[in-house]
Amino acid sequence: MIDTKRPFLTINIIVLAAILLGCLFYSVVQLQSLNQLTSRPFLAIINNNLGIKTKLMSLQLTAQHFSDLPTTSNLHRLKMQYKIIRGSINNDLKSDVTGNFHQVHGETGKLIELQEYLDQLGYVLPMSIDDKSNIKQFNTLLAQARRLWNQYSQQVIHSAQKQSKDMHDSWNHSLKIQIYLLAIIGGISLTGLIIISRQLSVQRRMSQTLKEQTIALIDARNAAEESTRAKSRFLSNMSHEIRTPLNGIIGLTNLARQKAIKPEVINYLDKVILSSDTLLHVINDILDVSKIESGKLELEITQVDIADVLERISATMSANARNKALNVYFLVEPEVPAYFQGDPARLQQIITNLVSNAIKFTHEGFIQLKVSFHQASQQLNITITDTGVGIDEKAMDKLFTEFNQGDLSTTRKYGGTGLGLSIVKSLTELMDGTVDVSSSLDVGTCFTIKLPIEASASRVLDIKCSNLDLTTKAVHIIDMSKTANQEAQATLQRTGITFETLNTAQQLLIEFPPLHSKEDLDYIVMLLEQHPDKTAYVLGYPDQLLELSAITPLSFYGIESPFNSIRITECIATETSHHSEASAHIEKQDFNGKHVLLVEDSPINQMIAQEMLDLFGLRVTTADNGEIAADKAEIDHFDLILMDIQMPEMDGVEATKLIRTKGMNQRTPIVALTANVMSEDVKLYKEVGMDSHLPKPFKPDELISTLEMYLNETQASNMRLDN
Structure with missing residues (x-):
């Protein structure tokens, strides 16, 4: 503790000495400043008085010159000289230096008298060269004004000299008192410095404590972020591990369904596909919740075709509705814009979740989806009404909470993760919209989504049924x-x-x-x-x-x-x-022997993809890892490369980098065929040179869409090169 105080005491003594020396120096400076304060106005008034005297003399000389030689030119010069000198003298008399000085040392009445003389000069100013009487009177008044100013100026200067001497004497007598006061101030300053130094010591200890707490909070935040990243990595890995075998299940089932003949076998396979889709939906919901929690879920704003969105929803919901003997109605008001800006995939996800819920909790009756548009507020309204079991009023408050389905009996009876409505609410709010719900037990439920949109002038029916x-x-x-x-x-x-x-x-x-x-x-x-x-x-x-x-x-x-x-x-x-x-869509595809490089390390997934590609009339070359793929791409040209990501020896990312730097396929479209679907993964694929990604498990229609996109583009590109 003693060692800590000694530096502060030394600093205090040094600071006190500096203050005392500064005070003495300040006294000397003040004395010099006083000299300047008393001498500057004095010099200024002398200069000012001399200036006025000179101006009056200059005016008198001009008047005398006109008296000796009365010409039009000299008369004009006299008038101009009078106006300029009168204005200048008025400014001198009204200036801060002159006004303050004369109020202390002179008589303001003399200044007024001088201004009156100047005014009278204006009245007797000759109007023509023959005006003899006015010029004589003008010269007389001007001489009187000069005499008045000479007498008054001498009086003012004498008074100012006497006051300046008195001020200097007063300052010299008070210098000792100022030094005593400075000493007292120095003592007070020393005491204050000691107190301040102790406070600084306390403050430094508090600052050190705050710094340690800040570091602890940063460490806690980093730990929380690392935990979030670890959870995301875990979900990504688990998604990959589940999607990979699920891809085999869905792929083989689709291939088997293409070749099945017996109706009961087709029925069984359809149920396998339905169950697989349900499992895939659960996986996607969990990943979406993870993205929402981490703030990584972003909208992809593009043009939305409301008719296309509803077509896709119809295709996915029709089987479930038919199995439960439910009527489903999609009603779109004529005033709804055909196209508007938004995220069509996320809009489809919102509506699909709500319609799927309505089908799940409705045993008989109908489900109605109604889309309308409010022109004044530019708002899209989506209403999903069902005649289902309804929702208890007590469960309304936690309806949009994650992993919640109202009560345990609902979970046991209908199943599900309880994530669907939570995702609906999050996505709707991400689009700056709102979601409301009203329900009655055993009567039905109505969900209303309100989304602000930027509407196009085109209407649905104008587009679909023009003219x-x-x-x-x-x-x-x-x-x-x-x-x-x-x-x-x-x-x-x-x-x-x-x-x-x-x-x-x-x-x-x-x-x-x-x-x-x-x-x-x-x-x-x-x-x-x-x-x-x-x-x-x-x-x-x-x-x-x-x-x-x-x-x-x-x-x-x-x-x-x-x-x-x-x-x-x-x-x-x-x-x-x-x-x-x-199934007709699959059978009609024929890409005329286009050459595709399929890079896949899983034998089952490789077999599924190859058989699907064979169905479409494609010539397929396979590679079990990225190293083999890079070697083949260097010596042979392909129209499309389907690239798996996680592979032994060399993964798909490194293989893509090699292909993009050398060989015959530097511009060939590369599509990531992977179960990694996190946003950071997709971003990485694009950065290394891949054109897009097809998430596993994929359906035949999704594979067809990808093939049509890139093989048609390849064909068009080749045609351009040939031309």
Whole structure:
């Protein structure tokens, strides 16, 4: 403790001595400043007085010159000289130095008298060269003004000299008192410095403590961030480990389904695919929650085609709805913009989660998705209504909480992770929107999503059915539930379609029951036979429409379920069918022997991918790791490279770097074929030179889309090079 105080005491003594010396120096400076303060105004007033005297003399000389030689030029010079000198003298008399000095040492009345003389000079200023009397009077008044100023100036200067001497004497007598006061101040300063030094010591100890606490907080934050990164790495690794065998399951099941003949086998395989999709959905939900928690979930803003989004949702939801014999209705108001800026994948995820939930918790009735647009607020409104079990009011507060499903009985009965609604809320808020819910037990639930969008001037129906007159379409709807029938008619009527009775309508819209029997088919055939003069549209699932077309020679237009107002409006307007088989797309693909390098270390995944590529008419070369792939890419040209990431010897990232630097495939499209789907992984793939990535497990349609994108681009590029 003593060693700590000694440096402070030494510093205090040095600082005190510096203060005392500074005070003495300050006294000397003050004395010099006093000299300047008393001498400067004195010199200034002398200069000022001399200046006024000189100006008056200059004016008198100009007047005398005019008296001796009265010419127009001299008269003009006299007038100008008078105006300039009068203004200058007025400024001198009103200046701070002159005004303050004369108030202390002189008589302000003399200054006023001088100004009066100057004013009178203006009255007697000659107006012409013949004005003799005025010039004489002008010279007289000017001489009187000069005499007045000479007498007054001498008086002021004498008074100022006397006051300056008195001030110097007073300062000299008070110098000793100032020194005593400075000594007292120095003592007080010494005491203050001692106190301050102790406070500084305390402050330094507190600062050291704060620094240690800050370091501890930084360490804790780093530990928390490392924990988050470790969790992300764990989820990424677990996702990869689950997706890799799941890719084999889905891939082999799809291949088996292509070759299956017996209906029961196809049914079993469809259920395997459905179960795999459910598992994949759970994995994606967990990864999304991880991204949301870490703040790494970002929107990819691009053009949204609302019709395309609903088509994709229809394709994924139709099987579940059919298995539960539920009617699903997608109603899009005519004023909804066809295109707007947003993230179509995340918008699809929001709607899919809500529709999937509605199907899960609804045993009978219908699910209705309604999309509308509020022009004034530029707001897209999405409402999902069901006739399901409803939600207890007590569970509303924690409905959007992660891993929550209202109560344990719900979890046991319906299953699921409880992440879907949490993700819906997070994604909606990320889009600056809101989500609301209303529900009644055993009546149903209604979710409402409100999203601000930047709308285009184009409308849905203008895009889908341009230059078509819908007012000539008189339609009758058969076998639709009452509530949905009213909503569907109201939506379609706003496009110009009218709804008439069965006898007066020119067209029929028949909704196929979700689960049909022989009697259902016979009933629809009977309707077609009874009204051969009417254009018939049958709304049903693909297999239902195929079976119906097989048992009747009568013509009809098939529209795939679920009910989609955009799709139905387009079909009615153009009188065309909207029906396709899911497997037909795979069989029709033929890429004319394009050469693909498949890099995959897993034998099962390699076999699955190769067989799919063979189905599309592609020539395939395989490589078991990145090193082999780089060697083959150096000596042979490929139209596309499908690159796995995690492989022995050399991974896909290093192999891509080698391919991009040498060989024949530096510009060949490279697609990462991987189970790593975290955003940082995808970013890395693009940085090393890959064009995109296809996450495992992938579906045949996803592989086809990738092949069409890059093989068509390759073909176009080759054509440009040839030209």
